[in-house]
Amino acid sequence: MLPFSIQLTDGTPVSDQILLAVRKALLTGQMKAGDEFPSVRTLSQELKISPTTAHKVVLQLKDAGWLNSRPGIGMVVTQPDQPGLAERLAQITPECRALLKEAAELNLTLNQVITHLKSL
């Protein structure tokens, strides 16, 4: 079992899909700082992916500050230092504005858009 939800699909590289799933799990609270992160072997066995890919994913997460290696335990989830909520939201404001404009043109309600965002 993996501590985050993932359904691998074709098309985009497996490593990108895992990174996205892990980020989402951290955002939704499915995984929290201090949690143990699965080993390379568990990742590769659970997802039936090459250990090389699994290893690469772990390194990328570590580089991005999401994982820390703790001797004796393995990888542990960390929350990287990040700016305050307002600042982070400000970063995605232009995309949100564009999305709302596009949604209005397509005659979609805010709730429909929110439901769709959650389903991604």
Add this chain to the structure above:
Amino acid sequence: MITISDLHKRFRKTEAVAGLSLEVPEGQVTAFLGPNGAGKSTTIKCLLNLYRPDSGSASVLGTDSRKLGPAQFTQIGYVSENMELPLWMTVKQFLDYCRPLYPNWDKAFEAQLLTQFDLPLTTKLKDLSRGMRMKAALLSSLAYRPKLVVLDEPFSGLDPLVRDEFIRGLLELTEQEGWTVFVSSHDIEEVQRLADRIAIINRGKLALDETSDSLQSRFRAIEVVLPDQSRAPVSLPTDWLHAEQAGRTLRFTASRFQNDTQLAASLREAIPTASTPEIRPMSLREIFVALARAYRLEGK
């Protein structure tokens, strides 16, 4: 791990392997793909000294394939779709028979795999399902923790559950230092997530050898809309494969994709009236299909 240079093997009039060269690196899963009859099994049998090459050579674990002996075979695990097993033996007898052949046999690992594979010790191999028999064969080839595992069409005819168990078992081995997997298949679907490298053999020769990452980064499915009544030019850039137009929509596979800007630029040059392209990444299976069409992959 494996180096094949200009390998030739002929059976009467058929040249099964016709000058194949390939390098299989350590610490990766290399998928050896090609249509049935392309020469995959013959190549593998040459690698394992089951066939003698007519010319050219292969070196496995640093030893010429023609000189492979017991010392090397304790480091190589081999499972083939149609390998001959002592069918009259029970699973237990089979393992008892294999164990003394390998000084490096790991009994604890054997026990772990037995549980994992859910194999019945007292059943004769001939009474096992095909999937169970393949698992028994894999167990007997993994329990001594070989450095190199060679699998010849291991998944054909296995149901998805058994295939998953099989892959899990295989991946157990990659925990140790120094492992290499070389797996042949006629169906990329079976190995597309597992493979770090893709080698394609066609008519006994190497058609492609590339990492999965590199393939996925250079291939894109492109779709553009053309103005009313207009046809795409007959000659398009040669790296645009399988261009097809239906109504206003033109589709093709970009095989040397770098980035969106560069693609948009070459599109403007080739078809100035085309709309902004829709650019979509492709799965390895789609890429394989595109390549198969481009190379006209066929068996013999």
